Amino acid sequence: MVVGFGKGRTGKGQRSHKGGIVAALDVGSTKVACFIVKIVPNRDGGEPHLKVLGIGHHGSRGVRGATVVDINAAEDSIRAAVEQAERMAGMTLKDAVVGISCGQPQSRTINVEVSIAGHEVGEEDLRRAYATGRAQGPSPEREIIHCMAGSFAIDGSRGIRNPRGMVGDTLGVSMHAVTAATGPIRNLEACIDRCHLDISGKAVTAYAAGLSTLVADEMELGATVIDMGGGTTSIAVFFDGNLVLSDVLPVGGSHVTSDIARGLSTSLANAERIKTLHGSAFSGPNDGRDLITIAHLGEDDGEGESQISRSVLTGIIQPRIEETFEMVRDRLVDSGLSSISGRRVVLTGGAAQLNGARETAARVLSKQVRIGRPHKLGGLAEAASGPAFAGCAGLAIWASQRPNEVKVSGEELDAPGLAYGTHGAASRGFGGLTRWIKENF
Secondary structure (H helix, E strand, O other), X not given: OEEOOOOOOOOOOOOOOOOEEEEEEEEOOOEEEEEEEEEEOOOOOOOOEEEEEEEEEEEOOOEEOOEXXXXXXXXXXXXXXXXXXXXXXXXXXXXXXXXXXXXXXXXXXXXXXXXXXXXXXOHHHHHHHHHHHHHOOOOOOEEEEEEEEEEEEEOOEEEEOOOOOOEOOEEEEEEEEEEEEHHHHHHHHHHHHHOOOEEEEEEEHHXXXXXXXXXXXXXXXXXXXXXXXXXXXXXXXXXXXXXXXXXXXXXXXXXXXXXHHHHHOOOHHHHHHHHHHHOEOOOOOOOOOOEEEEEOOOOOOOOOEEEEEHHHHHHHHHHHHHHHHHHHHHHHHHHOOOOOOXXXXXXXXHHHHOEOHHHHHHHHHOOEEEEXXXXXXXXXOHHHXXXXXXXXXXXXXXXXXXXXXXXXXOEEEEXXXXXXXXXXXXXXXXXXXXXXXXXXX
């Protein structure tokens, strides 16, 4: 059985899957995950029901910092995960929705104003406004991953959620675009193409993780998703039911492993095992007495071993985890969206399972923190229901819904949500974002 909905690995021809089967592929620095999901339309007209048919995951090779560095090794890892999912589901995939963490995804705001000559706003006016905004897209070195229409304005009157049917001379729209560097994405596409898979869609991994783990009230009132992967830590801020900020930090769980390996003079494999079994980001009352056996680098089994107290290990892990959340805090402040990011933080990704990560995040960010697990997929095995698989589960959810998408010149744009911005002086339209927040809140 062959299933597929896309029109090639460029992502053109993407469409919402109201029924059928979709595949989600998350290529990370430490693992590759693939979900095959059946979409069952809701008879009541609500969100479709999703049932997992196949799950595959494999250790990631050839990927560093979410970027493909060895295309042959990465291809082998992707093939292994996809084939495992295909065997479980009893079908062969033609295409998949792919998670994007490479290319340093960033948010930016695009403000557009078009003439409507005094008539009612219709779908054609909206498409024209979206196309105009898309034309103001990023440089050739970056490509748009998401483009979501935000707040609208009629003749300068801002804060309009749905302008359809309204009358005026000019229609304004603020669009939230998430862009990423073209080079790393092209390498990822080439790697997936070598696995004989087309790409039917691309979504930022942290955004997808939020779709699978956040409840409706968190999305409405404001919440920050921190997806702690092996090579990167991604940020997605939600407000009023929409994505308002996306960013990526070049640190992750693999950096903690490297710190342990260097600090204890042991192999990376042994450092990963020590981190998993004994690691913690905060000190306990017995850390000074609990001993851990360390095999030194280059020594034969059973020779050159030593023992350290758990407090020594914690002293290596804690600074790196604190630094990661401090970087998250600084990015939120720099974005200007810290006031609407809410009091709620949800941690996803494999590194979020480190003992003490939640408590450290709560202390550094001064927010309420919980561990996020995918909860919107039926038939999800317990082994794949943890925070490490939140991104892959969210990709399937995104593929099944793609809410309020509008076609523009053969492509689709998400619409309508809110207008959002990005951090940093290099972002265009940041002043407009600040004005929009002041006017609407």
